[in-house]
Amino acid sequence: SGWAxxxxxxxxxxxxxxxxxxxFSAPGATIGYATxxxxxxxxRTIDCASLLQVELYNGELFxxxxxxxxAGSNYFAYGVDGRWEIIAAQNCVLQVDGSYWxxxxxxxxxxxxxxxxxxxxxxxxxxLDPDDIQLITLSAAALGQTRLYRAITEGRDISTDSDxxxxxxxxxxxxLPPFGGNMTRNTATDDLTLYAYRRSRIIDEWRDYVDIDIxx
Numbered sequence: 426s427g428w429a430x431x432x433x434x435x436x437x438x439x440x441x442x443x444x445x446x447x448x449f450s451a452p453g454a455t456i457g458y459a460t461x462x463x464x465x466x467x468x469r470t471i472d473c474a475s476l477l478q479v480e481l482y483n484g485e486l487f488x489x490x491x492x493x494x495x496a497g498s499n500y501f502a503y504g505v506d507g508r509w510e511i512i513a514a515q516n517c518v519l520q521v522d523g524s525y526w527x528x529x530x531x532x533x534x535x536x537x538x539x540x541x542x543x544x545x546x547x548x549x550x551x552x553l554d555p556d557d558i559q560l561i562t563l564s565a566a567a568l569g570q571t572r573l574y575r576a577i578t579e580g581r582d583i584s585t586d587s588d589x590x591x592x593x594x595x596x597x598x599x600x601l602p603p604f605g606g607n608m609t610r611n612t613a614t615d616d617l618t619l620y621a622y623r624r625s626r627i628i629d630e631w632r633d634y635v636d637i638d639i640x641x
Contacts, residue, residue, distance in 0.1 A: 428453065429579040433561075436573040443583055446574070447559045455484025455552035459503070460524065465542035468533035477503075477514070477527040479550050486517035486525050486552065494531065500553040503544070506591070510540040511553075535626070536601040568595045601626060 428451050435446040463475040471491075479486070489498045494515045503510045515529035533541050551558070570593075575586040603621035610617055627640030 431576060431578045434575045434577055434583060437570075440573055440588060443575070446561050449557075449559075453483055454557040455481065455486065455554065457481035457483075457525075457550050459544070459548045459550055460546060462544040462546050462548065463530075464544070466532055468531075468538045468541070471515075472530040472532050473528070475528070475530055475532075477512075477530065477550075479525045479527060480523070481525065484552065484557075486514075486519075486527075488516045488518065491515055491529070494529075500534070502549075502551045502553060504540055504548050508540040508543045510537045510544070511535045536599070536624075563593055567593055569593075597626070 430448070430450045430453070432445050433447040433449070434443045436443050457479050460478045460480055461476075463472075463477050466472045466475065487499075493499070494513050498513070499515065499517065500511060500513045503512050510532070511534040513531035513534065514527040516527065518526045518528070520526060532538075571590050572592070574589045574591055575583060576589075577583060577586055601624040603623050606619065606621040608617055608619050623637055623639070625637045625640035627638050
């Protein structure tokens, strides 16, 4: 209550000097943690069986229509560094104890299907609201390079947080895996022909009678 906003500070020289990587205004992002863990499902359909229970540190959640969810509303990062799953939730229902129940989910979005079976109780959940989150631009030279970060409340000293190490791995730059592979064999020559449908980070939804663009 009364948080004034803050700054994400970063250091590239082991903490000798610090610069501002991003500035955040109050009240901050909608963020919390899961009190249960949901498992692997078929990511091609809406997951109507899983129920994700969430406690929030900050913010509120609201339900949306199915059409709004399919158009990009109520997307979340769910997990921890190294195994984030991108999900979406149509229903976010407030419970009497202040928690939320999330149902009718889109799972494994943006190439994160491989993380679906790796969740644990206590995983972080962040609402990917473009009004509350920021992309931090880094050069290609920063890939794999560990930097120090501190989150400092507005008006407070750099010493009020401790070092947090993080190395950007460029996951958002990697090609998505192909989908729907198939194989045929020529019985006369014994040659194999492999087929797969490519996917792209530029346009990641299917369009009728149109090939997916190559975005890499």
